[in-house]
Amino acid sequence: MAGAVAALLRSQGRVEVHAIGPAAVNQAVKALAIARGYLLGDGLDLTVQPAFLKLDVADEERTALTFRVEGIRPG
């Protein structure tokens, strides 16, 4: 997932990642930390804005966390 995030930030400048449950949230955050390392070589970094999101999963409403990820030039 880290590679996909880095590739999308390089090509599109932003990407959104959704996660439901502590294990998925933890994996997403780790992937974002790893993606920062991948972007370093391109002179890029990323910032994240977490938010809650209601998702319908198998006809049940679940609260997901969404990560709005933006590629930036490090300051």
Place this chain on the structure above:
Amino acid sequence: MAGAVAALLRSQGRVEVHAIGPAAVNQAVKALAIARGYLLGDGLDLTVQPAFLKLDVADEERTALTFRVEGIRPG
């Protein structure tokens, strides 16, 4: 924790949050999402940069996730 993050961002502009383990990481991300809501009323928002961090806990090295949180004016 969300209230503390919001208060520190208002007064200092930045704060760092460490979390070890999926449950703590999940809680930290939720707190950051909630803190964004608290900051809205002040015309502020936040961005996060996740990174890995080696911590010594009870003489054992543990890998933590650290969230570098910065207060911003929403664009």
